[in-house]
Amino acid sequence: MAQFWKPGTEKPRLVEDEDGGVIFLSSSYSSSSSGYGYVSIEKQRQRLPVYKYRTAILYLVESHATTIVVGETGSGKTTQIPQFLKEAGWADGGRVIACTQPRRLAVQAVASRVAEEMGVKLGEEVGYTIRFEDISNPDLTRIKFLTDGVLLREMMDDPLLTKYSVIMVDEAHERSISTDIVLGLLKKIQKRRPELRLIISSATIEAKSMSNFFLSSKRRQALECEELRPRLEPAILSVEGRGFNVQIHYVEDPVRDYIQAAVSTVLLINDKEPPGDILVFLTGQDDIDAAIKLLTEEARSNGKNSSGLIILPLYSGLTRAEQDLIFSPTPKGKRKVVISTNIAETSLTLEGIVYVVDSGFSKQRFYNPISDIENLVVAPISKASARQRAGRAGRLRPGMCYRLYTEEYFLNEMSVQGIPEIQRSNLVSCVIQLKALGIDNILGFNWPASPSPESMIRALEVLFSLGVLDDDAKLTSPVGFQVAEIPLEPMIAKMILSSNELGCSDEIITIAAVLSIQSIWFSARGAQKELDEAKLRFAAAEGDHVTFLNIYKGFLQSGRSSKWCHKNFINYHAMKKVMEIREQLKRIALRLGIVLKSCETDMQLVRKAVTAGFFANACRLEAYSHGGMYKTIRGSQEVYIHPSSVLFRVNPKCVIYHSLVSTDRQYMRNVISIDPSWLTEVAPHFYQQQRHNPTIH
Numbered sequence: 101m102a103q104f105w106k107p108g109t110e111k112p113r114l115v116e117d118e119d120g121g122v123i124f125l126s127s128s129y130s131s132s133s134s135g136y137g138y139v140s141i142e143k144q145r146q147r148l149p150v151y152k153y154r155t156a157i158l159y160l161v162e163s164h165a166t167t168i169v170v171g172e173t174g175s176g177k178t179t180q181i182p183q184f185l186k187e188a189g190w191a192d193g194g195r196v197i198a199c200t201q202p203r204r205l206a207v208q209a210v211a212s213r214v215a216e217e218m219g220v221k222l223g224e225e226v227g228y229t230i231r232f233e234d235i236s237n238p239d240l241t242r243i244k245f246l247t248d249g250v251l252l253r254e255m256m257d258d259p260l261l262t263k264y265s266v267i268m269v270d271e272a273h274e275r276s277i278s279t280d281i282v283l284g285l286l287k288k289i290q291k292r293r294p295e296l297r298l299i300i301s302s303a304t305i306e307a308k309s310m311s312n313f314f315l316s317s318k319r320r321q322a323l324e325c326e327e328l329r330p331r332l333e334p335a336i337l338s339v340e341g342r343g344f345n346v347q348i349h350y351v352e353d354p355v356r357d358y359i360q361a362a363v364s365t366v367l368l369i370n371d372k373e374p375p376g377d378i379l380v381f382l383t384g385q386d387d388i389d390a391a392i393k394l395l396t397e398e399a400r401s402n403g404k405n406s407s408g409l410i411i412l413p414l415y416s417g418l419t420r421a422e423q424d425l426i427f428s429p430t431p432k433g434k435r436k437v438v439i440s441t442n443i444a445e446t447s448l449t450l451e452g453i454v455y456v457v458d459s460g461f462s463k464q465r466f467y468n469p470i471s472d473i474e475n476l477v478v479a480p481i482s483k484a485s486a487r488q489r490a491g492r493a494g495r496l497r498p499g500m501c502y503r504l505y506t507e508e509y510f511l512n513e514m515s516v517q518g519i520p521e522i523q524r525s526n527l528v529s530c531v532i533q534l535k536a537l538g539i540d541n542i543l544g545f546n547w548p549a550s551p552s553p554e555s556m557i558r559a560l561e562v563l564f565s566l567g568v569l570d571d572d573a574k575l576t577s578p579v580g581f582q583v584a585e586i587p588l589e590p591m592i593a594k595m596i597l598s599s600n601e602l603g604c605s606d607e608i609i610t611i612a613a614v615l616s617i618q619s620i621w622f623s624a625r626g627a628q629k630e631l632d633e634a635k636l637r638f639a640a641a642e643g644d645h646v647t648f649l650n651i652y653k654g655f656l657q658s659g660r661s662s663k664w665c666h667k668n669f670i671n672y673h674a675m676k677k678v679m680e681i682r683e684q685l686k687r688i689a690l691r692l693g694i695v696l697k698s699c700e701t702d703m704q705l706v707r708k709a710v711t712a713g714f715f716a717n718a719c720r721l722e723a724y725s726h727g728g729m730y731k732t733i734r735g736s737q738e739v740y741i742h743p744s745s746v747l748f749r750v751n752p753k754c755v756i757y758h759s760l761v762s763t764d765r766q767y768m769r770n771v772i773s774i775d776p777s778w779l780t781e782v783a784p785h786f787y788q789q790q791r792h793n794p795t796i797h
C-alpha cells in the first residue's frame with residue numbers, strides 16, 4: 101500500500117483517503133536550523149516548500165527501504181534532501197549520500213550549489229563525479245552527486261555500492277537507459293543490503309507505478325506474512341507548494357517553423373516584457389546555430405531595443421567553459437538569451453531566467469529492431485518534459501513560459517510521459533554494461549519497463565559478432581572486458597581496440613572524438629553554398645571520417661585558431677570539445693595498453709578499423725536514382741547519404757555509416773567507403789548468410 105505524507109500536526113498520524121487505498125501521514129514541519137553558516141542562504145533554504153517536509157522525509161527514509169518523493173519543480177528536492185540526510189547523520193561513520201542525475205551539467209550545477217549552501221569547498225564534503233571528471237575525495241566527500249551512468253560504472257568495482265547509505269535517484273521520470281538499469285540493480289542490491297535506503301524523486305513521476313516496481317510479488321507475500329523493518333513497501337511523499345508562479349502562454353494556432361517562432365517570441369518578450377533572461381528550448385546543435393544566426397540578424401535589423409541581447413548556445417557538444425557562460429551574471433541593462441537543447445530541462449537553476457520559450461520538440465532516439473535501425477528524430481515532447489521546461493522559470497522570482505503549441509494540443513494530444521529510452525533504443529551498450537556487472541540472464545532482469553526481446557537479441561548478436569561475447573553470451577577476455585571498460589558506445593570502443601592492431605590508433609582516436617559530438621560544421625542557414633565550398637577544401641575521397649582527420653590537422657596547423665574555424669565554416673566550440681575528448685581518450689587508451697601510433701597516409705588501415713567497429717552499419721549502393729539509393733546489407737532497408745556528407749552524390753559502391761537521421765527519408769550521417777570483402781573478414785558470423793551473395797564481394 102502506498103503512503104503519502106502531508107504536513108499537519110505535531111505527531112505523525114495515519115489518515116485513509118476516500119477509496120481507502122492510500123494512507124496519508126501528517127506531521128509538523130521542523131524548522132530547526134541546519135547549523136551551517138550563511139544566514140541569507142539559510143533563509144532561502146527555509147523558504148523552499150520541501151523544508152516543511154524535513155521531518156517527514158527523515159522519518160520515511162528511516163522507516164522505509166524506498167521513499168518516492170514527488171514535488172513541483174523548484175520545490176527543493178535535489179538541493180535540500182541530501183543536506184537533510186547529512187544533517188540527520190546518514191553520512192556519519194564514513195558513509196556517503198549519493199544523488200544521481202541523468203545529465204552531467206545538472207550534476208555539476210547542483211553540486212556547486214549545495215557546496216555553496218553548506219559553506220564548504222566543492223570536491224571536499226560535497227563532490228561530484230561525471231564521466232572523465234571526478235571532483236570528489238574518497239576520505240572527505242559525504243554528499244556526492246553523479247550521473248546514473250557513473251553510478252553504474254561504480255558498480256563494476258563495488259557491486260553492492262557499500263559506501264553509500266542512501267542513494268537518491270533524482271529526475272527518475274526521465275527514464276534514461278542508465279536510470280532504468282540503476283533502478284533494476286538497486287532493487288537487487290536492497291535484498292542484500294537491507295540497511296541501504298533509496299529515494300526516487302521527480303516532479304512528474306508516476307509514483308504508483310514506480311512504487312509497484314519496488315514492491316515485487318514476493319515482497320507482497322512477505323509483507324502479508326510478517327511485519328518487516330524497514331518497511332518494504334515504498335512510501336510516497338507528495339511535496340506540496342512551489343517556488344514562484346509561472347504563467348503559461350500558448351500560441352493560438354500551430355506554428356509552422358518552430359525556429360522562426362522561437363526567435364519572434366524572444367524579440368517580442370524583449371520588446372514588451374520587463375527585464376529578465378530568456379531560456380529557449382530547441383532540439384539540437386543545428387537548430388540552435390540556426391536560431392542564433394536568425395536572432396542576431398533580426399535583432400540587428402530590429403533597432404536599438406534588441407542591442408542589449410547576449411545570446412548563448414547550450415548543448416552537450418560545448419566545452420565546459422562555454423557552458424559555464426550561462427551561469428555568469430547578466431550585466432546591467434542587458435538581457436541574456438540562452439538557446440538550449442533539453443540538457444537544461446531538469447535540475448538547473450539559472451539565476452536570471454524569468455522567461456522560458458518551449459518549442460515543444462526534442463531530439464529523441466528511436467530504434468526498430470526489425471530493420472536494426474536507430475534514428476535520432478525530432479519528436480514532440482511529453483507533458484512531463486513540458487512541465488520541467490516551464491519549471492526553469494519561477495525559481496527565484498515569478499516567471500512566464502511561452503509554449504509554441506496550442507493549449508488544445510497540450511491538453512488533448514501531448515503524451516503524459518515519454519516512452520522509456522530502453523524501449524526505443526539500440527541495446528548494445530546496455531547489454532554490455534549488464535554483462536560487465538555479472539547479470540547473465542538479461543531477458544529475466546527486473547526492468548522497470550521491459551525492452552523488447554527482439555532488441556535484446558539484436559544486441560546480443562552484434563556483441564557476439566564484435567567478439568565481445570562468447571558462445572555462452574559471456575564477456576570474452578580480453579576484448580569483451582576492454583570494450584566494457586571504455587566508456588563509449590561499444591562500436592567505437594571496438595574500433596579503437598582494432599586500431600591498435602592495425603597501427604592507426606592516433607587517427608582513430610581523433611575520429612572517435614569527432615564522432616562523440618553532434619557536428620563540427622557550423623550550421624549555415626542561407627549560406628549553404630559557402631559551407632559546401634568550405635567542405636570541399638577538406639573533403640577526402642574515402643569519406644567523412646578521413647575528412648575529419650584533414651580538418652583536425654588544419655586546425656592544429658592554424659594554431660587552434662577561432663578565425664581559421666570561422667573562415668572554414670567549422671564550429672570552433674565543437675573543435676575545442678574534440679580536443680578535450682581526444683585527450684581523455686588518450687588517457688583511457690594508455691590505461692588499456694594501447695600505444696598511440698600513426699599510420700601516416702595509409703587510410704586503408706583507418707577504413708579497416710572503422711569497419712571492425714561499425715560493420716553492422718554497412719550498406720551497398722542499389723541505384724543511382726534520387727542521388728544514390730543504398731540498402732543496409734543486413735536488413736535491406738532503404739537509406740541515402742545525407743547531403744552534409746562529403747560522399748553525397750559521390751556514391752561509392754559500399755559504405756559504412758555512423759548514425760542515421762530520419763526526415764523525409766533515412767539519411768546516413770558520417771559515411772566512409774569500404775571494401776565489401778572486409779565485412780566477412782571482420783564479422784564472418786554477422787554476414788554469414790550473405791557469404792554466398794555475390795553482391796557483397
Ligand SMILES: Nc1ncnc2c1ncn2[C@@H]1O[C@H](COP(=O)(O)OP(=O)(O)OP(=O)(O)O)[C@@H](O)[C@H]1O
Binds near residue numbers: 171173303448494
Ligand atoms: N544555483 C542556484 N542559485 C540560486 N538559487 C538556487 C540555485 N540552485 C537552486 N536554487 C534555489 O533552490 C530552489 C530549489 O532547487 P532544487 O534544484 O533543489 O529544486 P528541485 O525540487 O529539485 O527542482 P527540479 O525538479 O526542477 O530539479 C530553486 O528553485 C532556487 O530557488
